[in-house]
Amino acid sequence: MSFYDKxxxxxxxxxxxxxxxxxxxxxxxxxxxxxxxIETTIATGKTxxxxxxxxxxxxxxxxxxxTQTVKxxxxxxxxxxxxxxxxxxxxxxxxxxxxxFFRSVEESGDGFKTTEPQLETPEQIYxxx
Amino acid sequence: MSFYDKxxxxxxxxxxxxxxxxxxxxxxxxxxxxxxxIETTIATGKTxxxxxxxxxxxxxxxxxxxTQTVKxxxxxxxxxxxxxxxxxxxxxxxxxxxxxFFRSVEESGDGFKTTEPQLETPEQIYxxx
Numbered sequence: 001m002s003f004y005d006k007x008x009x010x011x012x013x014x015x016x017x018x019x020x021x022x023x024x025x026x027x028x029x030x031x032x033x034x035x036x037x038i039e040t041t042i043a044t045g046k047t048x049x050x051x052x053x054x055x056x057x058x059x060x061x062x063x064x065x066x067t068q069t070v071k072x073x074x075x076x077x078x079x080x081x082x083x084x085x086x087x088x089x090x091x092x093x094x095x096x097x098x099x100x101f102f103r104s105v106e107e108s109g110d111g112f113k114t115t116e117p118q119l120e121t122p123e124q125i126y127x128x129x
Numbered sequence: 130m131s132f133y134d135k136x137x138x139x140x141x142x143x144x145x146x147x148x149x150x151x152x153x154x155x156x157x158x159x160x161x162x163x164x165x166x167i168e169t170t171i172a173t174g175k176t177x178x179x180x181x182x183x184x185x186x187x188x189x190x191x192x193x194x195x196t197q198t199v200k201x202x203x204x205x206x207x208x209x210x211x212x213x214x215x216x217x218x219x220x221x222x223x224x225x226x227x228x229x230f231f232r233s234v235e236e237s238g239d240g241f242k243t244t245e246p247q248l249e250t251p252e253q254i255y256x257x258x
Binding site for chain 2: 001002003004006016018020024025026027029030042072073074075076077078081083093094095097100101102103104105110111112115
């Protein structure tokens, strides 16, 4: 049986993909894939996603150079989420952090704090406009 | 500023929450939260979700005893995904695996394989019907 037969895409034909840096276990981002982006991810060994805001197929790192080399693709019991292990080049977050999850809720209330260093500024990553 | 102001819920009022076992880094599941389930999660220190299929508010482990004690709640740059570190009691997956992501795509094609041991059967967890 093909693993595609186990997947449940949502009404927009999309499935969320959690991206984890294999060497550190750090969850670096979550993005959405359609069937074509999964096929391209498997064929090329680099993560490809579907941008809901831009309605566009994209390869992670196509602008920044911060590509993700795929090491493993897992799927959950319900077949509605992917967990992809990668080797991450540079910052995964477009704001220059290793992980998009660089802020956490403070224990004392509903404020938040930054929990990791900014590796680069967006201007350094994408160049000044 | 409240961290709630940073969150973007979808058109159903939901946000996906990735659950990671803090001690091992294993991503054990992803489920959906609404604002009430986030507030209850913070107030009680135990994860609470919104079931899209059952249209029901639930505490993880309410049937199985496999609760999750919250250690950290992070949110991503776009404010549309949560990453929650937990202490996981027993199997997170209702199929008896530590993680719901117990199957991976095989390198050779589009087949898949089971990558971790089943700790309990569903009958052991939920009792025979």
